[in-house]
Amino acid sequence: MSDKRVLVVDDEIHIVQVVAIKLRNNGFDVITAENGAQALELTCTKHPDLVITDFQMPVMTGLELVENLRKRPETAELPIIMLTARGFAIEDEKKKALKVSACLSKPFSPREVLQSVQEVLGLHAASPA
Amino acid sequence: MKGLAEQAGQMERRAADLALANQLLQKQKRGAEAILYSIRDAVIVVDSFERVVVANAAAEGIFSFRLDRTASRPVAEVINHPEFIGFVGQIRRNGQEHVKHEIVLRSGKDARSFDCILSCVKDDKGEVTGVAAVLHDITREKEISQAKNDFVSHVSHELKTPLASINAYAEMLVDGEAKDETSLEQFCSIIQSQAQRLNRLIEDILNISRIESGLVKVSKQPLSMAILIRDAVEMIRSYAQEKSISLHTPQAIIFDQVYADKDMMSQVIINLLSNAIKYTPQGGSVTIGCEVHDADGKIRVSVTDTGVGIPPEAMDRLFEKFYRVEANKNVAKGTGLGLNLVKQIVETVHGGRMFVASEAGKGSTFGFELPLAAGRPVEVA
Numbered sequence: 001m002s003d004k005r006v007l008v009v010d011d012e013i014h015i016v017q018v019v020a021i022k023l024r025n026n027g028f029d030v031i032t033a034e035n036g037a038q039a040l041e042l043t044c045t046k047h048p049d050l051v052i053t054d055f056q057m058p059v060m061t062g063l064e065l066v067e068n069l070r071k072r073p074e075t076a077e078l079p080i081i082m083l084t085a086r087g088f089a090i091e092d093e094k095k096k097a098l099k100v101s102a103c104l105s106k107p108f109s110p111r112e113v114l115q116s117v118q119e120v121l122g123l124h125a126a127s128p129a
Numbered sequence: 130m131k132g133l134a135e136q137a138g139q140m141e142r143r144a145a146d147l148a149l150a151n152q153l154l155q156k157q158k159r160g161a162e163a164i165l166y167s168i169r170d171a172v173i174v175v176d177s178f179e180r181v182v183v184a185n186a187a188a189e190g191i192f193s194f195r196l197d198r199t200a201s202r203p204v205a206e207v208i209n210h211p212e213f214i215g216f217v218g219q220i221r222r223n224g225q226e227h228v229k230h231e232i233v234l235r236s237g238k239d240a241r242s243f244d245c246i247l248s249c250v251k252d253d254k255g256e257v258t259g260v261a262a263v264l265h266d267i268t269r270e271k272e273i274s275q276a277k278n279d280f281v282s283h284v285s286h287e288l289k290t291p292l293a294s295i296n297a298y299a300e301m302l303v304d305g306e307a308k309d310e311t312s313l314e315q316f317c318s319i320i321q322s323q324a325q326r327l328n329r330l331i332e333d334i335l336n337i338s339r340i341e342s343g344l345v346k347v348s349k350q351p352l353s354m355a356i357l358i359r360d361a362v363e364m365i366r367s368y369a370q371e372k373s374i375s376l377h378t379p380q381a382i383i384f385d386q387v388y389a390d391k392d393m394m395s396q397v398i399i400n401l402l403s404n405a406i407k408y409t410p411q412g413g414s415v416t417i418g419c420e421v422h423d424a425d426g427k428i429r430v431s432v433t434d435t436g437v438g439i440p441p442e443a444m445d446r447l448f449e450k451f452y453r454v455e456a457n458k459n460v461a462k463g464t465g466l467g468l469n470l471v472k473q474i475v476e477t478v479h480g481g482r483m484f485v486a487s488e489a490g491k492g493s494t495f496g497f498e499l500p501l502a503a504g505r506p507v508e509v510a
Contacts, residue, residue, distance in 0.1 A: 015293060034459070
């Protein structure tokens with residue numbers, strides 16, 4: 001079990017839900033947001049240990065969210081995993097510059113998301129439920 | 130004397146023959162020039178000194194010059210396009226044939242793309258005597274190809290979204306992540322609803338593409354608009370009741386017949402009604418109106434709601450494929466294809482016209498105009 005808090009951001013409610021259930025079933029504390037603006041606010045008030053965000057969202061895109069997070073000292077190093085429906089939506093250089101820990105393309109596997117979260121947070125894989 | 134007279138006669142005949150041959154040649158030359166001049170592609174020929182010797186109307190148009198005022202001047206002085214001039218010189222020096230380049234011509238904000246095919250003109254001995262260039266406007270082809278690429282990339286994104294849900298929830302079931310009966314049911318129902326969404330998307334895309342390519346089967350018949358509206362309202366009534374939205378329907382009109390495809394027109398009315406209900410909050414109202422304009426032989430159907438409305442900046446893009454109003458995305462789900470399909474059915478298939486009026490926060494009116502089926506007998510369903 002982990003006491004880590006993960007923020008999941010996607011405008012597709014089903015996607016948010018499936019990632020949240022997978023992580024909660026594996027001991028994570030999960031909070032959710034449906035766009036970048038909401039997510040930005042939650043990072044200030046709820047201080048997650050990691051953010052998983054979609055790329056294309058209304059109001060504020062995933063990329064804008066990451067750029068905004070990097071501008072603030074308190075979230076400048078916050079680990080981020082991106083989900084994207086377009087394989088090449090974010091170039092490697094940009095990924096590096098924005099310190100995006102991992103990029104997973106949709107359709108994605110909740111198993112891979114969990115594994116990626118564990119790797120990024122430096123946790124050992126939990127025994128299968 | 131006799132000999133001289135004969136010679137004089139022969140000379141006269143020869144002169145007459147030559148005059149005739151000359152006339153014929155002049156006629157052929159004018160004919161060839163007329164053909165050259167009427168070709169839509171631009172044709173320019175320069176001689177071995179790179180002086181413009183032939184240019185048709187299209188060439189004069191795209192490069193803005195007049196051959197009769199610039200003939201025999203070097204091409205570089207006549208045409209202000211260094212890239213093109215460079216190609217002409219290169220081809221002439223190298224003696225090449227059929228070399229193709231793409232060039233862009235700009236005038237103000239307008240930019241047009243051309244396929245430019247250049248070839249050396251050679252004499253009997255194989256010496257280069259000039260260069261011929263043909264420019265074919267490919268701007269439209271490039272736009273179509275770009276639109277196709279955008280469409281494919283948009284479609285794949287839209288298809289991947291429900292597919293991502295189906296894939297993820299199926300894996301969750303396999304991994305035993307549904308910890309109780311309720312979760313199990315929920316996961317299965319999400320998979321089902323996302324599969325249906327995927328199917329609707331594919332159906333809409335296919336329907337739009339069939340209409341656009343002219344492959345759609347249309348069976349038009351005389352129909353009463355009032356009956357079409359009545360049936361559509363009945364189909365949609367329970368949806369309106371779920372949201373406590375009142376539905377107001379028009380009084381029957383005596384002559385309201387159109388010549389149309391029944392299934393397609395039903396789809397149009399149902400789509401407009403369900404959109405109106407979808408974007409209207411609980412307790413609102415949706416009014417469907419139907420007016421006949423005898424003077425111009427048209428029938429006008431409108432659906433007015435008291436819903437969220439559309440911001441002015443979004444009005445021009447409402448009928449674009451996959452376009453969804455940013456501010457209203459959270460109000461309801463949609464593919465962004467419904468209104469495009471409606472417009473295609475009304476305008477492309479039935480020769481009608483769509484119209485829309487809206488005020489953000491107050492509501493919208495969507496509707497269409499169709500020609501009345503003048504004098505055709507009517508089948509009453």
